[in-house]
Amino acid sequence: EAGVTQFPSHSVIEKGQTVTLRCDPISGHDNLYWYRRVMGKEIKFLLHFVKESKQDESGMPNNRFLAERTGGTYSTLKVQPAELEDSGVYFCASSTGSSRNTQYFGPGTRLTVL
Amino acid sequence: GDSVTQMEGPVTLSEEAFLTINCTYTATGYPSLFWYVQYPGEGLQLLLKATKADDKGSNKGFEATYRKETTSFHLEKGSVQVSDSAVYFCALSGTRSGNTPLVFGKGTRLSVIA
Numbered sequence: 001e002a003g004v005t006q007f008p009s010h011s012v013i014e015k016g017q018t019v020t021l022r023c024d025p026i027s028g029h030d031n032l033y034w035y036r037r038v039m040g041k042e043i044k045f046l047l048h049f050v051k052e053s054k055q056d057e058s059g060m061p062n063n064r065f066l067a068e069r070t071g072g073t074y075s076t077l078k079v080q081p082a083e084l085e086d087s088g089v090y091f092c093a094s095s096t097g098s099s100r101n102t103q104y105f106g107p108g109t110r111l112t113v114l
Numbered sequence: 115g116d117s118v119t120q121m122e123g124p125v126t127l128s129e130e131a132f133l134t135i136n137c138t139y140t141a142t143g144y145p146s147l148f149w150y151v152q153y154p155g156e157g158l159q160l161l162l163k164a165t166k167a168d169d170k171g172s173n174k175g176f177e178a179t180y181r182k183e184t185t186s187f188h189l190e191k192g193s194v195q196v197s198d199s200a201v202y203f204c205a206l207s208g209t210r211s212g213n214t215p216l217v218f219g220k221g222t223r224l225s226v227i228a
Contacts, residue, residue, distance in 0.1 A: 003157075004157070006157075031213045033215060033216075035216075035218075040220070041220065042118075042218045042219060042220050042221075043158075043203065043205075043216075043218040043221075044218075045215035045216065045217070048213075048214075048215055050213075056215065059215070091157065091158065093158075093216075095213050097213065102160060102163065103160075103213075103216060104160070105150070105157045105158035105159070106157050107155075107156060107157035108157055108158075
C-alpha cells in the first residue's frame with residue numbers, strides 16, 4: 001500500500017510569487033491534514049479535511065493560504081502571494097475514520113521564500 | 115489550549131547508551147499521546163502511542179508510559195544504535211477517539227555515535 005505522497009519535495013520561490021503544494025493521501029483515507037513546521041519551532045496544524053469538506057481550518061495563518069480537496073482525494077495548498085515568513089516544511093497527513101487518530105505523514109515539502 | 119513540552123536537544127549519545135527524552139503535556143479531557151520520529155530525509159513516522167492512563171506504548175525497543183498524575187509521556191530506550199539517530203516528536207490529540215489535529219512538541223534531535 002502506498003503511503004502519503006507530497007509534491008514537490010522542495011520549492012524555492014521569490015516573495016510575491018505563487019506556489020501550489022500537492023498531497024496524495026493513502027487510498028481510502030477520508031481525513032486529510034496539513035501541518036507546517038517553521039525553522040526551530042513546533043509542527044503546527046493548518047487545516048483538516050473530511051473527504052472534500054473543511055472540518056477545521058482554524059490553523060490557517062491568513063487568507064493568502066487556500067486549500068482544496070476536490071473529489072475527496074488529493075489536496076492542494078496554494079500560497080498567494082508568498083511572504084518570507086511562509087518558509088518552512090509543509091507536512092500532509094491522512095487517517096481513516098476509525099483509526100483513533102493514528103495519522104500517517106508524508107515526507108513534507110520544504111518551501112523557501114527568498 | 116493544549117500544549118506539549120519536550121526536552122530541548124540536541125542529544126548526543128554513544129552506541130548502547132540509555133536514552134530518555136522527556137515529554138510533558140497540558141490538555142483538557144483525556145488525550146491520546148504519541149511519539150513520532152523523523153529519520154534524515156524522510157517524513158514523520160509513528161513510533162508508538164498510548165490512548166489512556168497507565169498504557170505503555172512500545173516499538174523497536176522504545177517505550178513510553180502514559181502518566182496522568184505527572185502529565186508525562188517520556189520516551190526511553192535501553193540501548194541506542196546509530197540507526198536511531200533522528201528527530202523525535204512528542205504529540206497529543208485532544209480526544210481519545212475520533213480524528214482531531216495533533217499538537218506537537220518542538221522535537222528533539224538525537225545523534226548516536228559509534
